[in-house]
Amino acid sequence: MSHYKSYPVYKNSGVEWIGRVPEHWETLRIKRAAALRNERRNDLPNGWTYVGLEDVESESGRYAPTKGESRLSDDSMVGVFRAGDVLYGKLRPYLRKAIVTERDGVCSTEFLVLIAGRAVATWLHCWLLTPDVTQQIEAGCDGAKMPRADWEHVGSIPMPLPPPAEQSTIAAALDRETIRIDALIAKKTCFIELLKEKRSALITHAVTKGFDPDVKMKDSGVEWIGEVPEHWNTARLANIGSFSKGSGGTKADDADVGVACIRYGDIYTTYDTLIRKIVRFITEQASSSYTPIQHGDILLAASGETFEEIGKSSVYLGDENCVCGGDVIILRPVKIVDPAFLAYALASSVSQSQKKLMGKGFTVIHIYAGDLRDLVIVLPPKDEQRSISRHLEKKLASIDGLISTTQRSIDLLKERRSAFIVAAVTGQIDLRCQSGDLPISNDSRRVTCA
Template sequence: MRNKELLVEVQDLSVDGSEELLSVSHLTGVGPRSDKNVTMTAAESLDGYRVVEPGDLVINTMWAWMGALGITKQTGIVSPAYGVYRSRPAAPFEPRFYDYLYRSPTYVMEMTRVSRGIWSSRLRIYPEVFLRMAVPVPTLDEQIAIADYLDRETARIDTLIEEQQQLIELLCERRATAIAQAATQGIDHAPLIESGNAFLGAVPAHWIVSRFSREMEVNGGQVDPRDYPWVDMVLVAPNHIEAGTGRIIGRESAREQGADSGKYVAKAGQILYSKIRPALNKVTLATEDCLTSADMYAMSSRHGDDHRYLMYFLLARPFHTFATLTSLRVKMPKINREELGEAPFLRPPTEEQRRIAAYLDNQTAKLDVLITETERFIELARERRSALITAAVTGQIDVRGAA
């Protein structure tokens, strides 16, 4: 059938905007906006928003190509830019079945094909186009059987995915703990004494406890990234560094990034540290001579310390906590040079720094392998979930009688 034989567009408007505000996600469908990670600012007034009822289909007109649509399970209001459709009386329409079907990759792909727009990221599906689209219509009994089957099977997969996500959180916490312990207490089990700093706590008695400004030198002087030779140098910004791991993500030159404001020059091997919140746990070592954005510091040890150890020290929870709390005390969400200079600093003997860095390289590598394997398992489970839904709603598997 055509969608228009099952559904009709409704435009019931809220009188005062007092109903619960709902949002649409390509990941979770329709639900309360308060439960979703929405970064866009809400409108000051919700008067004139569209009222939706349980069983209505809600489509984010601009993001349907990403699968941002679904059947709502509750009464609420949605943006007037959304499309709202309600089943016709006596139409063979089981909301759960069509929630699976409309959000399936196959149907989302078809909606993308018929959407209109100049750019792929700005495609829109208009009501008249959506209502003309064809849609499979099993008998109502079959729709219910398929929805029951998918409810059971997807719940099992979702539980498995959640368990694996919890495992990743545990592994990441173990990684952070290993870094914090080794970078602030060492691995040689030396006698500990109180450092005199609330963040550092007890430290090995033979380590030097100092201030950041006494131990580290921060690069100064900006260059124009549009000039030669800077324009062809790699430009590192906070978004190129993976939080908490020190890994660099991607490699693009200043020219490729269209950089046009002042940047800092960093030498290979220098420490690159993000100074903006919430990216204060983004630290890495420059793998080559490069530029850094104005949101980063490029720095070196004044005493020839092992930079890999220093990277781990800056990643350690005590230092990150200090930087975060310090940045909260200023208007701009960042830590400036003066505040960074007051940060507590630990300097073990150089050879011990190397042993700590090698130890953490080994420990974090093992944990990273486990994290990667778990992430791959989750990816495969999601692919299995998607394939199962597509097969069920398109009749490729017969679920009648399935337990």
């Protein structure tokens, strides 16, 4: 952003976390520049759109509509918005969900409906999505698991305010730049999804067909597996391993050094198929209430948020003493099974589709060892298992490297996007000269009720 000029003269905003602002700007509380619309109704008028929290993307404030009308029951109470209002998601404000509306409609009561006054709607929208404002709003939220912001607190938060024409000019410049950055992020995100699909297909092919293109095939006898190499067999997990359940305390047991520990959440967020290095430790004293694991144990997450990901698994291939916490299912393979191969087999789409059918629950999905015992995999001879798992690890390392590099570039773009917005709405850069050919585009940040 070094090519953007600063304003000629600045003054202290009087708010420590905002800092200095251009001399001709005001700093006032949001409630002095916008008002809360508190209209409610329990129907969806013909031609109106319903907007739920799930229709607004986090951080970008992009409107991505689903079939909203089908989510309304006859007695649903909804908020009313008018053209030019700003919808701000008050549930879990860290998600940063806000949009500007173009026409009248109704929305989830989990939105604050804000009427733009002295603050131009697009300016208010930009300000509400800045990280510092999100932090200020979060600090005043009620509820630990489901934090909600209220208007009294949101309205009390300070906001820099240029003259109306300048607000529109800056918002227009932000619009163009953020759309450009968002387009780059979308392309890179799509590339990552393609790489993940390629990764999944590679694993599934390797553990059900192998890498020898000339091998003779036979019918596996299992409809969803199809043909397998002639010398391979199918096996239920019950016949190739023993199951046990993890146990343990809470994150309060965590320590910088101590006993290596794997929690069920780590399987989703921290580790991939193979675990060689542990990143979490617990105190020696707390470790006695956890379940010890050993090299080669398969760890499956016993609960999750979706059927598609339930039972995600990793194999522990480390050498240090390690324990696992509760909500982890431990599968200890017999000697004829290579642990790494089994972990890859459980990560295949063939296994995941079986686990999906075994999942139970609604808000939280659970899977149980009693059901996993019946999961069927394809099993080559052990020497071939080892060969396949080693070959897979090398091939996947290349794909994972590309995914990691691309994700880092996405993170940098998001940082640049956020920094640009903050610099613009606090007056650290002067975008007034950017105005002439920068009309506010009719893009998906705004609700079009067509």
